[in-house]
Amino acid sequence: MFTGIIETLGKVVKLENESGNLHITVSSKITPELKIDQSVAHNGVCLTVVSIEGDMYTVTAIEETLNKTNLGDLLVGDTVNLERAMKLGARLDGHIVQGHVDQTANCATIEEKDGSWIYTFAYDSAHNNVTIEKGSITVDGVSLTVVDSKNDRFSVAIIPYTHEHTRFHSYKEGTQVNLEFDVIGKYVARLLEIGQ
Structure with a gap:
């Protein structure tokens, strides 16, 4: 669950297509604070961190996600809005956001x-x-x-x-x-x- 309050912008540094999925590698100042299997919203889309290397991390968008969102249009060099999942007990400054794009x-x-x-x-x-x-x-x-x-x-x-x-x-x-x-x-x- 998210709040819709963007933490930072990330930069797309690599895109890799594999069997209908898109692996998106992002460079971000929040990367050192991430861990594998953590949820991060990218332009409002909840994706799971699958690898981390230096200041870059990778998430995977499946075909269903690519069909319903703008992630399939990303290019290397594009920026994405980033937000980590909200912490229990923290203030809800935005509104309840699921990270499931309609x-x-x-x-x-x-x-x-x-x-x-x-x-x-x-x-x-x-x-x-x-x-x-x-x-x-x-x-x-x-x-x-x-x-x-x-x-x-x-x-x-x-x-x-x-x-x-x-x-x-x-x-x-x-x-x-x-x-x-x-x-x-x-x-x-x-x-x-x-x-x-």
């Missing part, structure tokens, strides 16, 4: 405001995922509050700290991102679907 979205617009940015993301509403204004959403692992919600799109406001310390500063119109919708909202939507 679907991807594309950055539709970026509007620069005085001291902040408004990002709008468009997604396929056929998956029955929903957002609500003032509700929580996770974009590439970042816990955010929805400021505008439509059937197939939503907007979030980004402060300078988040802009600088996550992948948000590299987004352009058309950038594909991972979405994890609020877990409570998903249960409510499912219950309503069953009740129909």
Whole structure:
């Protein structure tokens, strides 16, 4: 379980395809604190550390994960948002994030405001995922509050700290991102679907 508060950015240093899986090697300042079999969220995707060497570690994304996320589009040199699993008893500064991406979205617009940015993301509403204004959403692992919600799109406001310390500063119109919708909202939507 995660909080959606990004610890640091990692840099992809190696990508290796093997039987439908993708081994992703990342260089990061948190590597010395990692251990084999530990969960780390990469752009919001929970992956298991399978090897560590110096300041680099490797995780493996299976075909199912690659089909539902933007990890299959990674290139050597790309950055990824990183967060280790939350500690029991620690403050929950973001919201409850499972690290299980529901679907991807594309950055539709970026509007620069005085001291902040408004990002709008468009997604396929056929998956029955929903957002609500003032509700929580996770974009590439970042816990955010929805400021505008439509059937197939939503907007979030980004402060300078988040802009600088996550992948948000590299987004352009058309950038594909991972979405994890609020877990409570998903249960409510499912219950309503069953009740129909």
